[in-house]
Amino acid sequence: MQNAVCLVALLLTACSAPQSRSDAALTASEQTLLVDHAINPAALRCNAQRTWNPTLRAEAKAGAQAMLADLQALGVTVPTEAADGARKVLVDALTWRMVRATIVDGNQNNLGVVAIRGVKTADGQPLLLFRAGFTPRPGQADSCLQSLVAAGVRHGVNLYEGPMPTADLARAEQQTFSQAGGTYFNVQDDAELASWRDELRDDPAATQKAMRAVARVIREAILQPGGRDPQGHVVVHCGGGMHRTGMVVGVLERCWNGAPQAVWESAYRRHVAWQSDAQPGGFEAANLAFIGRFDCSLLGNGR
DSSP states (O other): OHHHHHHHHHHHHGGGSSOEEOOSSOOHHHHHHHHHTTOOGGGOOOOOOOEEOTTHHHHHHHHHHHHHHHHHHTTOOOOHHHHHHHHHHHHHHHHHHHHHIIIIITTOOOOEEEEEEEEEOTTSOEEEEEEEOOOSOTTSTTSHHHHHHHTTEEEEEEOOOSSSOOHHHHHHHHHHHHHTTOEEEEGGGSHHHHHHHHHHHHOGGGHHHHHHHHHHIIIIIIISGGGSOOSSEEEEEOSSSSSHHHHHHHHIIIIISOOOHHHHHHHHHHHTTOOOSSSOTTOOHHHHHHHHHOOGGGGOTTO
């Protein structure tokens, strides 16, 4: 079973391959924002670290090949006509398991926070929007999510829709908010809001549809969840807090807060672990262009 041993080594060392990393701390301006809103940054059990590993897919392909070789050595044969399909299934499964391990087991929280101009919580406090990826152990007392709840977050927005196994994390998040008297929105419960990024990636002509979906996410899931002012601060995340989250928060920064391009572009690059053009992390130019082209009138209220 030497190949299986090698596969385990691949899974355990996936994060040691060449990759783009970021610092684990919030920016100075984010820390000041929290202090100004009576939140102690040191009390948050979250970090701002994010990692982009460009070798995961190659590692998954090597792992799939190793598994098929082990199966063959054990006398389990895959019909020739099914070999390519079996290999693809294994590659996809291993890729997304390693992505989850990088984000969750690696504790890559990708935390950030912005104030949303002119929006208040149900008790009249200025609204803070935290951003993140999936974080470990949502239901445990010492977790990142629990510390956000302790800081006044009462609504969670889960933008993730994809092949990474996350159902257990989403259930734990929803239960955490329910126990705190808060609310939770899972984009997978609404087909239109779940599919917009994949459709946009596959078909640039789907831009207008994607813009309408993002506008709904912002209006109905973030600013007015359930048609009401949020009960407390809000946290929004996707898988790793990079792409869907980066686009939604970027649109809010540009269209609602009126932030200049330098601000929302810098935030997008930072949260996808961009270091330089030579080390772009998860940077996707199309995502940044989407933020810049977004029709702000879709958000209403004169924005």
